[in-house]
Amino acid sequence: MRLGRRAVLGGIAAGGLAGCARVLGHGVLTSSDTHPIGYPTVEGVRRFGELLYSATGGRLDLRIYAGGQLGNERDTLEITSFGGIDFNRVNLAPLNSIEPLTIVAALPFIFSDTAHMRRVVDGPVGDAILASLEPHGLVGLCFYDSGARSFYNTRRPIHRPEDMRGLKLRVPGSDLYIAMVRSLGADAVPMPLDEVYQSLAQGVIDGAENNWPSFENGRHFEVARFYSLTRHLLAPEVFVMSKVKYDALPPADRRAVRLAAKQSVPYMRRLWDAQVEKSRAIVLASGVAVNEVDPAPFAERMTAMWDASLTTPRQRELVERILAQREVAR
Ligand code: GTR
Numbered sequence: 001m002r003l004g005r006r007a008v009l010g011g012i013a014a015g016g017l018a019g020c021a022r023v024l025g026h027g028v029l030t031s032s033d034t035h036p037i038g039y040p041t042v043e044g045v046r047r048f049g050e051l052l053y054s055a056t057g058g059r060l061d062l063r064i065y066a067g068g069q070l071g072n073e074r075d076t077l078e079i080t081s082f083g084g085i086d087f088n089r090v091n092l093a094p095l096n097s098i099e100p101l102t103i104v105a106a107l108p109f110i111f112s113d114t115a116h117m118r119r120v121v122d123g124p125v126g127d128a129i130l131a132s133l134e135p136h137g138l139v140g141l142c143f144y145d146s147g148a149r150s151f152y153n154t155r156r157p158i159h160r161p162e163d164m165r166g167l168k169l170r171v172p173g174s175d176l177y178i179a180m181v182r183s184l185g186a187d188a189v190p191m192p193l194d195e196v197y198q199s200l201a202q203g204v205i206d207g208a209e210n211n212w213p214s215f216e217n218g219r220h221f222e223v224a225r226f227y228s229l230t231r232h233l234l235a236p237e238v239f240v241m242s243k244v245k246y247d248a249l250p251p252a253d254r255r256a257v258r259l260a261a262k263q264s265v266p267y268m269r270r271l272w273d274a275q276v277e278k279s280r281a282i283v284l285a286s287g288v289a290v291n292e293v294d295p296a297p298f299a300e301r302m303t304a305m306w307d308a309s310l311t312t313p314r315q316r317e318l319v320e321r322i323l324a325q326r327e328v329a330r
Helices: 005-013 016-024 040-055 073-081 100-106 114-121 124-131 175-182 193-201 212-217 243-247 251-285 296-304 313-329
Strands: 028-033 061-065 087-091 138-144 149-153 168-171 187-190 207-210 226-233 237-242 289-292
Touching (some): 028 073, 040 061, 040 251, 073 087, 087 138, 100 313, 114 313, 138 251, 168 175, 175 187, 193 207, 207 226, 237 251
Parallel strands (some): 028 061, 028 087, 168 207
Antiparallel strands (some): 087 237, 149 207
């Protein structure tokens, strides 16, 4: 039987998944992802599940609900925080309104390249961001790659910020993203990912911004025929566990969870790099007009809004540390 989303959510609210875990066997844990099976985030989590399964001699097994079956990232994060879902793989964006420290790694143009992003999130700054989620009922386990986000739309190629004036652009539900798009003179329309294709097709929005795999995998490229490579965001994906569920595990299993998550990262990154190439090839073959963009005028406007987004000294401290790691690389 295939349960509809409403039924699944209702079931979760009523403790249905916990019941399901009991039926399936001791220790069947659940994980949510907005992307479908085969997408690198889902496959990274699958690898995590396999590693956890063997580390615990089969006591802890994982069932992934992919393709947004359990709801959008914001809703499922809330359910995860009270223990209705055990694990969740999300982008940093839906965490921005929950924990201010997540904003620092989601600032436009903060990372100079993927190597810089990986260095930061794999180090103490990344650990600090993951740890900051605990008071919100979430245990941050690891970061996955998300490539670079750029703008796409149904109307015209974007060469400079002026070309964005008046465009209605979908953003994830994050004040930071809204401010970012407004700083470029476009209208920001917050909306969950699964509504983007239809909204583009119906003209409710003119465009959105995302990385190659999401642009391709969500079929957005079939309607938005202009993809302009601003590469304004290199914010990573995050894999979290429900703190209630984590705390209920014996210490050895908690350690196994943390280790398996970290061990799944290199695998996910390999899949990610391959997926970017595959998605790029599919989009280009479809005839989408892809253009390179001089990032300077975009960076100028978008970094000017950092200040308004950084409201605590701790955020500012982490920003300094991230920027210092950029210098080290040169
Ligand atoms: C994707 C990310 C998703 C989701 C999506 C969005 O790149 O993998 O987790 O956050 O972007 O824009 O909503």
